[in-house]
Amino acid sequence: MHFKEIITAIKERREAFQITQEDLSKRSGVGLRTLKQLESGKGNPTLTTVQKIGDALGLELVFQVKDMTK
Amino acid sequence: MHFKEIITAIKERREAFQITQEDLSKRSGVGLRTLKQLESGKGNPTLTTVQKIGDALGLELVFQVKDMTK
């Protein structure tokens, strides 16, 4: 998954839970401004920011061998 | 995967390819100093840094629903 897809995954997962950016900010401990920036496609989050968001949304970051057959 | 595991994955994959940090730096476009810091367990890389390294090592970042059954 590239950058955009990861951002999209966050947005979709948040919306699936029907929580607002503000809710997610509180749950994850990531600043609201940061979330807004990310979801609107700006910035370049650090691993810990992504992981905090993941923890709050039940998403996990995996770094795996890329499937080259497709 | 948590932070440390991701770093370990990078290190193991690089060593599996038997390339040096310097080689990886050149291949990935990530500064040598940055790689050294990361592999020695310091810092908090941005997504793009992780992805550049992944591109050079055939590793892909995936943000997936966490398996809660374990």
Next chain:
DNA sequence: CATAAAAGTGCTATAAAATGCTCTTTTTGA
């Protein structure tokens, strides 16, 4: 529609990531 809630943006301060250079320590192989 009108209005409230949610999302997005400009400005700005602070902290930290990325980077290069140089030097030290560790690892490796002849």
Next chain:
DNA sequence: TCAAAAAGAGCATTTTATAGCACTTTTATG
């Protein structure tokens, strides 16, 4: 064992992520 290669660390600089505040725009709903 010892010299070269690789890895790690100190120092300094530039860039940028994080964050809060206030404001605007968009979306949802009664």
